[in-house]
Amino acid sequence: MSKLLIRGRNKLNGQIRIGGAKNAVLPILAATVLNGGENILFDSPDLRDVHSMIEILRSIGCKVSFENSVLTVNSSTLSSHEIPEHLVREMRSSIFLMGPMLGRCGKIKISYPGGCEIGPRPIDLHLKALRELGVKITEAHGFLECEAIKLEGKEIHLDYPSVGATENIMLVAVLAKGITKIRNAAKEPEIVDLQNYLNRMGAKIRGAGTSEIIIEGVDKLYGLEHKIIPDRIVAGTIATAGAIAGGEIILNNVVVDHMKPILLKLKEAGCWVFEKNNSLKIKSSQRLKAVEMTKTLPYPGFPTDMQAQFMALMTIARGTSIITETVFENRFKHVDELIRMGAKIKIDGRVAVIQGVKKLTGAKVFAKDLRGGAALVLAGLTAEGTTIVDNIKHIDRGYEQLDKMLKELGADIKRID
Missing domain, CATH: 3.65.10.10 (Enolpyruvate transferase domain)
Known part of the structure; x- marks a missing residue:
C-alpha cells in the first residue's frame, strides 16, 4: 500500500x-444513462471514485473511454438494470444511479452503498422521495429492488437539504410526467452544474442554487458535450x-x-x-x-x-x-x-x-x-x-x-x- x-x-x-470537481462529475456520470446517446465530459478528474463509476457503467453495458481528462460515455448499449454489489460497496456515489436507471429502464436492483466511514449517511431521504414520485421499493437482504410503476411529478419537501437526495430527485424527475418541485433543496454549486448539464441534453429545470428547484418532465433527452466545473x-x-x-x-x-x-x-x-x-x-x-x-x-x-x-x-x-x-x-x-x-x-x-x-x-x-x-x-x-x-x-x-x-x-x- x-x-x-x-x-x-x-x-x-x-x-x-x-x-474538474469530483462531486460534480459523479452525478453527471450517472446522468449519462438517461439519454441513450454519446456524452463527452471535459476536465474530468482522474480519481479512484471516477474509475469506480466507470466500472459500474461498463458493468451495465455502457461503452466508456477516458483519456487526457476527457470522458466519453455511450449509453445506447445499456443492457442491465442490476448493479454489481462489489462495485456499489466501493463507493457511496453509486446511489446516484437510482434516478437515471428508473427514468431510463423503469427499474434498478442495487445494494446499499459503501464509501468513506465519516458517520452514517442514510439514504432514507432518497427512498422517501422516490416513493412519492411513484417508485415501488422492496428492501431485502441488503438490496433495494426499485420499480417505477408510473413516474409522476410531485411537490417534495426535504427534511434536510441533502445534496445526494436533491440530485437523485432531479435525475429521476427529468423523465417523469408533469412538474416536480423540490423544496428545501441543497444549494451546492455541483447541483447547478448538474442542472446545466441536464438542460443542455434537453431537460427543463430551473432554480438550482436556490432552495426550490422545479423540474418539468420531458419525453426525450440527447447526447452532448459538457465541461465539469x-x-x-x-x-x-x-x-x-x-x-x-x-x-x-x-x-x-x-x-x-x-x-x-x-x-x-x-x-x-x-x-x-x-x-x-x-x-x-x-x-x-x-x-x-x-x-x-x-x-x-x-x-x-x-x-x-x-x-x-x-x-x-x-x-x-x-x-x-x-x-x-x-x-x-x-x-x-x-x-x-x-x-x-x-x-x-x-x-x-x-x-x-x-x-x-x-x-x-x-x-x-x-x-x-x-x-x-x-x-x-x-x-x-x-x-x-x-x-x-x-x-x-x-x-x-x-x-x-x-x-x-x-x-x-x-x-x-x-x-x-
Whole structure:
C-alpha cells in the first residue's frame, strides 16, 4: 500500500491549475444513462471514485473511454438494470444511479452503498422521495429492488437539504410526467452544474442554487458535450496548504464565488487573498492567528469537506480555535493523528477545541478518510522533520495526485511503497 513521505518546513510558491470537481462529475456520470446517446465530459478528474463509476457503467453495458481528462460515455448499449454489489460497496456515489436507471429502464436492483466511514449517511431521504414520485421499493437482504410503476411529478419537501437526495430527485424527475418541485433543496454549486448539464441534453429545470428547484418532465433527452466545473474543495485544500506552509501561490481555473466561505476563514486567520477573474493568489508570510469560531454547514456555509484541512491550519495558529461539525457526526477521526504530531486538540461531541502550538513534529500517521488524510498531508508540510502518511487510498479518492500538485509548488513530498 502506498504512503506519502513529507519533509516539512518548505514554503510553497508558484501556480497550479485546478481540475474538474469530483462531486460534480459523479452525478453527471450517472446522468449519462438517461439519454441513450454519446456524452463527452471535459476536465474530468482522474480519481479512484471516477474509475469506480466507470466500472459500474461498463458493468451495465455502457461503452466508456477516458483519456487526457476527457470522458466519453455511450449509453445506447445499456443492457442491465442490476448493479454489481462489489462495485456499489466501493463507493457511496453509486446511489446516484437510482434516478437515471428508473427514468431510463423503469427499474434498478442495487445494494446499499459503501464509501468513506465519516458517520452514517442514510439514504432514507432518497427512498422517501422516490416513493412519492411513484417508485415501488422492496428492501431485502441488503438490496433495494426499485420499480417505477408510473413516474409522476410531485411537490417534495426535504427534511434536510441533502445534496445526494436533491440530485437523485432531479435525475429521476427529468423523465417523469408533469412538474416536480423540490423544496428545501441543497444549494451546492455541483447541483447547478448538474442542472446545466441536464438542460443542455434537453431537460427543463430551473432554480438550482436556490432552495426550490422545479423540474418539468420531458419525453426525450440527447447526447452532448459538457465541461465539469472546477473542484472547490481541491482548490480550498491547496489554498490552505499555501497558508500552512507559507509562501505565495496562485490557483488558476477556480470559481471564486464557490470558494467564498473558505476564503473568508483564510482571511480571518491572517492570509492575504487576492482575487482576479478565475484565479486566486494566496500569500502567507507570518504565523497565522486562531479563528475563534468555525461551524460546518450546508452551502453557502463553511463546507464539511474543508473542516479537517482547516483544523490542521489552526493547530499552528496563535490562540484558541473552536470548530463545530454539524453535518457528519464522525468526522474527527484525524484528530488523534494530529495529536501524534504535537497538536493540542480536545473533542467534546461535535465540538473541537484547538489550542495553537508553535510547531508540529513529523510522525507516522494513518489516513482514516478522504479529507482527514488531506489534513495530515497539510500538517506534514509545516511539521519539523519527516512525516509519513499511510493508507493514502482514501486521499486518492478525491485528489488527482495531491503529492504531484504540492511538489510543483515546492513541497518535499514523494509517494513510496
